[in-house]
Amino acid sequence: xxxxxxxxxxxxINLSQLLKAMNxxxxxxxxxxxxxxxxxxxDGETESRYRRKLxxxxxxEFNGEQIQVVR
Numbered sequence: 088x089x090x091x092x093x094x095x096x097x098x099x100i101n102l103s104q105l106l107k108a109m110n111x112x113x114x115x116x117x118x119x120x121x122x123x124x125x126x127x128x129x130d131g132e133t134e135s136r137y138r139r140k141l142x143x144x145x146x147x148e149f150n151g152e153q154i155q156v157v158r
Contacts, residue, residue, distance in 0.1 A: 088146070088153040099140040100156065102129065102147065111149055121149065 091105055100108070103118035106127070112118045115137075121127055122137045128148040129139060141147065143158040 088155055090155050090157045092157050093143065099142050101137070102127065102134060102139040102141060103137040105141055105147060105154065105156070106149065109152070109154055111152060126150070 089109065091100065091109060093100060102122065103115050106112045106118040106121070107115065112121060119137045122134060125133050125135070126149060127134050129141065130146055131148075141156045143156055145156045147154045147156075
């Protein structure tokens with residue numbers, strides 16, 4: 088499992104930003120597309136909101152990768 092560390096000043100990161108930051112998609116448009124297609128899960132549940140706020144401890148699954156948000 089990979090991790091994405093939140094910047095000290097941030098409480099959360101948006102789902103689309105996480106996908107881009109981890110180089111799992113090339114653009115925001117591509118992030119929206121894979122989320123709309125139901126290919127992304129947050130904490131085991133399929134997520135349809137590309138601006139879903141992700142907080143410390145949450146886990147995103149996409150394309151065989153798992154990423155945990157950490158503080």
